Every structure is written in structure tokens, then in C-alpha cells.
Amino acid sequence: DAKTTQPNSMESNEEEPVHLPCNHSTISGTDYIHWYRQLPSQGPEYVIHGLTSNVNNRMASLAIAEDRKSSTLILHRATLRDAAVYYCILTGGSQGNLIFGKGTKLSVKP
Amino acid sequence: SAVISQKPSRDICQRGTSLTIQCQVDSQVTMMFWYRQQPGQSLTLIATANQGSEATYESGFVIDKFPISRPNLTFSTLTVSNMSPEDSSIYLCSVEGPLEDADTQYFGPGTRLTVL
Numbered sequence: 001d002a003k004t005t006q007p008n009s010m011e012s013n014e015e016e017p018v019h020l021p022c023n024h025s026t027i028s029g030t031d032y033i034h035w036y037r038q039l040p041s042q043g044p045e046y047v048i049h050g051l052t053s054n055v056n057n058r059m060a061s062l063a064i065a066e067d068r069k070s071s072t073l074i075l076h077r078a079t080l081r082d083a084a085v086y087y088c089i090l091t092g093g094s095q096g097n098l099i100f101g102k103g104t105k106l107s108v109k110p
Numbered sequence: 111s112a113v114i115s116q117k118p119s120r121d122i123c124q125r126g127t128s129l130t131i132q133c134q135v136d137s138q139v140t141m142m143f144w145y146r147q148q149p150g151q152s153l154t155l156i157a158t159a160n161q162g163s164e165a166t167y168e169s170g171f172v173i174d175k176f177p178i179s180r181p182n183l184t185f186s187t188l189t190v191s192n193m194s195p196e197d198s199s200i201y202l203c204s205v206e207g208p209l210e211d212a213d214t215q216y217f218g219p220g221t222r223l224t225v226l
Contacts, residue, residue, distance in 0.1 A: 046111070049214060099155075
């Protein structure tokens with residue numbers, strides 16, 4: 001599985017948008033981009049995923065660069081409950097091992 | 111999404127003993143996964159458990175240490191055998207998403223294990 005690079009930590013203010021970047025320069029044509037988050041003392045939670053086009057769901061938006069070498073998870077209005085570690089993961093399009101990196105620890109200030 | 115429960119939620123055990131962790135899903139799934147999260151670290155896959163076949167273990171994990179059962183499509187157990195303090199971790203199970211969402215996984219709340 002291709003590797004992803006994320007900042008170790010980011011800070012945001014409550015009610016403001018948050019853009020969480022992820023670099024995946026060695027992504028292959030069949031790799032999906034997945035985002036999970038892990039709130040304190042909980043298991044990881046699926047957030048969103050995409051292949052080529054930008055994606056929106058009730059939790060977030062995923063913006064994928066045209067060359068697919070990077071992507072950005074967008075939380076439109078951060079809340080205190082969004083404070084978590086966010087993981088960007090590439091998968092080969094079939095069920096299997098999710099390789100978790102260190103992720104980005106997001107802090108949200110009131 | 112699937113609802114997953116794990117038992118126990120946490121335990122404190124003595125070295126040399128074994129602990130069996132249960133994972134229950136509210137729907138039938140083919141693939142279940144067991145992960146370990148050591149203190150301050152990210153998640154690492156231990157094994158993949160398909161119903162009706164032997165579990166497939168990742169490099170660094172062996173069946174003698176982490177035996178897994180998968181008796182039906184909604185249940186699995188992971189045993190941590192002959193425990194040492196290095197086994198102190200959070201153990202999580204996950205399941206595949208539904209067919210239209212098969213590329214995702216849904217995780218249980220985890221079992222926090224402390225070995226003294």
C-alpha cells in the first residue's frame with residue numbers, strides 16, 4: 001500500500017472551517033483515499049472516501065488534487081467534538097488491511 | 111453502518127495469564143479484523159478472520175500468541191495468551207462495510223488491556 005504523509009498536529013477555532021492535508025505522491029491508479037478519525041478513548045470512525053472526484057457527505061468534504069498526489073479533508077464548521085486524530089489511508093479498492101499512519105491530531109479551541 | 115460491541119471494555123491481568131476478547135456485530139459480515147493499538151501509537155492489524163476458515167495473521171503476529179475464533183458471521187474472539195506487560199494495548203475489532211460500501215471498515219470501541 002502506498003504511503004501517506006500528514007502533519008502531526010493542527011489547531012482550529014470552533015465554528016471555523018478546517019482543512020486537513022494529506023500527501024500521497026506514490027498513489028496508484030486503483031488506490032482509494034480514505035479518511036478515518038479516532039476520538040479520545042474510542043475506535044476509529046469512518047469519515048469519507050473517494051477515488052478521483054471530490055466527495056461530500058454529512059460529516060465532511062474530500063477534495064482530491066487533479067493528479068491525485070494529495071487530498072484535503074474539509075470540516076466545514078469545526079466543533080469541540082471534532083477534536084480527534086484524523087487518518088488518511090490509501091486502499092487498493094478491495095477489502096483488507098488498513099495501514100494506519102500517525103495521523104493528524106486536531107485540537108479545537110472554543 | 112454496523113454496530114459493533116466488544117467485551118470486556120477493559121481489564122487488568124497478571125503476566126502469564128490469557129484473556130479472551132469478544133466481538134459482536136449486529137449484522138452478518140464475511141470479514142472481521144483484529145487490530146492492536148499500543149500506548150500512544152497508531153493501529154496495527156493483527157489478523158483477518160473469515161467465517162469458516164483459519165485466520166490470516168500479519169507479519170509479527172502468530173496464532174499461538176493470538177488465537178482467533180470465528181464461529182459464525184456475527185461473532186469473533188481474540189485471545190491474548192501468556193501475557194506480558196508488552197501486551198498492554200487497546201485491542202479493536204472491525205468489520206467490512208456493506209456491499210455498496212465494502213471499501214470501508216467499522217470499528218468496535220476497543221478493549222483496553224493492562225498487564226501487570
